[in-house]
Amino acid sequence: MDDCDTLMRRVAGGDRAALATIFDLEAGRLIAIAKRIVRRRELAEEVVQEAFVTIWHKAALFDHERGAARAWMTTIVRHRALNILRDGSRLDFHDADQLAALGDRAAEAESAYADLPETEDLKRCLGLLEPQRRRSIVMAYVVGFSHGEIAAHLGAPVGTVKAWIRRGVSALKECLS
Amino acid sequence: MSREERDMRAGDYVLGLMDEADRARAERDLTIDPEFRDAVWSFSQRLEALDRSAAPEPVAGDLWSRVAAQIADVTQQTRLELVQSDMAAAGAPLTPPDRHGALGLKRPMSGFFRGARGTALAATMLAACALGYVIGQASVTARDPEVVVVLLNEEDVPGALVEAYADDRVRILPLTDFEVPAGKVLEVWTLYDADVGPVSLGTMDAAREAVLSGPDLPAPRPDQLYEITLEDAPRSAAGRPLGPILVKGFAVSPPR
Numbered sequence: 001m002d003d004c005d006t007l008m009r010r011v012a013g014g015d016r017a018a019l020a021t022i023f024d025l026e027a028g029r030l031i032a033i034a035k036r037i038v039r040r041r042e043l044a045e046e047v048v049q050e051a052f053v054t055i056w057h058k059a060a061l062f063d064h065e066r067g068a069a070r071a072w073m074t075t076i077v078r079h080r081a082l083n084i085l086r087d088g089s090r091l092d093f094h095d096a097d098q099l100a101a102l103g104d105r106a107a108e109a110e111s112a113y114a115d116l117p118e119t120e121d122l123k124r125c126l127g128l129l130e131p132q133r134r135r136s137i138v139m140a141y142v143v144g145f146s147h148g149e150i151a152a153h154l155g156a157p158v159g160t161v162k163a164w165i166r167r168g169v170s171a172l173k174e175c176l177s
Numbered sequence: 178m179s180r181e182e183r184d185m186r187a188g189d190y191v192l193g194l195m196d197e198a199d200r201a202r203a204e205r206d207l208t209i210d211p212e213f214r215d216a217v218w219s220f221s222q223r224l225e226a227l228d229r230s231a232a233p234e235p236v237a238g239d240l241w242s243r244v245a246a247q248i249a250d251v252t253q254q255t256r257l258e259l260v261q262s263d264m265a266a267a268g269a270p271l272t273p274p275d276r277h278g279a280l281g282l283k284r285p286m287s288g289f290f291r292g293a294r295g296t297a298l299a300a301t302m303l304a305a306c307a308l309g310y311v312i313g314q315a316s317v318t319a320r321d322p323e324v325v326v327v328l329l330n331e332e333d334v335p336g337a338l339v340e341a342y343a344d345d346r347v348r349i350l351p352l353t354d355f356e357v358p359a360g361k362v363l364e365v366w367t368l369y370d371a372d373v374g375p376v377s378l379g380t381m382d383a384a385r386e387a388v389l390s391g392p393d394l395p396a397p398r399p400d401q402l403y404e405i406t407l408e409d410a411p412r413s414a415a416g417r418p419l420g421p422i423l424v425k426g427f428a429v430s431p432p433r
Contacts, residue, residue, distance in 0.1 A: 012253075014253060016245070016248070019244075019248075020241060020245070023240075023241050023244065024241075027240065027241070028233030028234050028235065028236050029231070029233045031233075031234040031236065032228075032231035032232060032233050032234045033231055035231075035234060036231055041234065044234070045236075045237055045240055048240070049240060049243050049244055049247070052244045052248075053244060053247045053248055056244075056248045056251060056253060057248075057251055057253060057254060058253075058254060058259060060253065060254060060255055060259055061207075061208065061259055068221070068222055070225065071218060071221045071222045071225055072218075074221070074225060074228060075217075075221055078193055079193060079200065082193045111230070112227050112228075112230045112231070113227065115230035116226055116227065116230070120226050121223070122223055122224065122226045122227070123226075137192065138227065140192040140193060140194055141191070141192050141193070141224055141227055142227055142228075144193055146194070147194060165188070165189075165192070165194070166185055166188075169184070169185065169188035169189075169192075169220075170181070170184065170185070170188075176220075176223050
């Protein structure tokens with residue numbers, strides 16, 4: 001069992017010091033994850049601040065997710081970051097600057113995939129997917145692209161992107177199991 | 178929900194591709210549906226490898242004090258409150274129990290619930306609503322159970338839901354992960370007749386949703402006792418509970 005899981009059980013029991021310890025261990029990592037999605041550092045900090053308040057409030061739920069305290073926290077952070085992203089002004093796909101910005105973000109997602117160690121099952125299994133499926137999944141996860149943004153970046157209809165992701169997720173789960 | 182549909186929803190949830198309404202529904206299901214929960218956490222723990230290439234950012238010196246100030250006045254929610262609010266959001270709101278018991282249930286063995294009557298009643302209603310909801314989603318059975326039971330641990334927190342059918346089948350839906358050490362099993366018991374004593378309905382090797390076929394017994398009745406104990410595998414050698422009681426509760430007839 002991870003340190004984080006032990007600490008999270010203490011948080012569920014009302015231990016604020018345990019939450020502070022988790023914050024010291026994880027905040028830098030979580031800000032980095034949020035920043036990949038919201039881009040701006042101050043927004044990423046705001047995401048992590050709100051996420052820790054949620055973690056405190058709902059820690060009793062954690063006992064359900066045995067062995068997954070970090071994944072649970074990451075999920076809270078990612079969804080909070082996506083909320084901020086989607087609340088913002090909608091992307092205009094005809095705007096050349098916006099398309100260029102999509103390109104930068106897509107490149108960051110690709111490098112997160114490229115940086116996976118070869119020994120990692122996830123690297124092997126993602127590598128077995130057709131490239132468009134793999135890119136769609138990685139862009140959604142790493143930088144928080146919506147179906148529409150993936151479609152704009154890859155120049156494909158939204159329905160096609162949804163099908164790529166469905167089939168990709170299915171094959172990925174099969175490979176990882 | 179089929180396995181494929183469940184995996185697809187888990188995928189969309191973990192990838193962050195759901196709209197607000199679907200995401201809220203997924204988060205409710207995380208609380209009340211163990212299979213969906215497993216699908217989500219197994220997938221998210223694998224994808225987490227992609228996060229490792231993000232170099233940790235420096236943390237602003239006052240960020241923790243901002244968090245600490247915000248949680249100073251925030252009361253943590255209990256598991257039961259979280260499940261209740263998720264059930265209410267799922268369209269099966271739970272009436273807060275008043276001190277007379279909102280359902281007017283007779284509880285001949287209410288001493289068992291002493292000091293926790295409100296919790297027990299809330300949990301009973303929760304059982305009826307949660308099972309209705311889960312069955313509605315899963316469509317696993319065309320027939321209604323004779324009784325439903327919420328099994329509580331010693332802190333009166335719901336640990337499992339049970340539906341018992343007239344044909345002796347029993348469906349178990351764990352609400353928490355019971356620790357089952359190697360060499361141990363979860364054994365499900367009922368007491369339908371004090372003269373006969375507890376009868377084993379079957380065993381499970383993990384806290385997962387399960388349907389046990391059960392021995393041939395009289396039709397389950399309201400107020401019948403059900404419990405889950407931790408026994409040495411493959412089952413209690415004595416044919417009666419020897420190990421610690423993890424959760425127990427009394428049956429009620431579900432609303433028709």
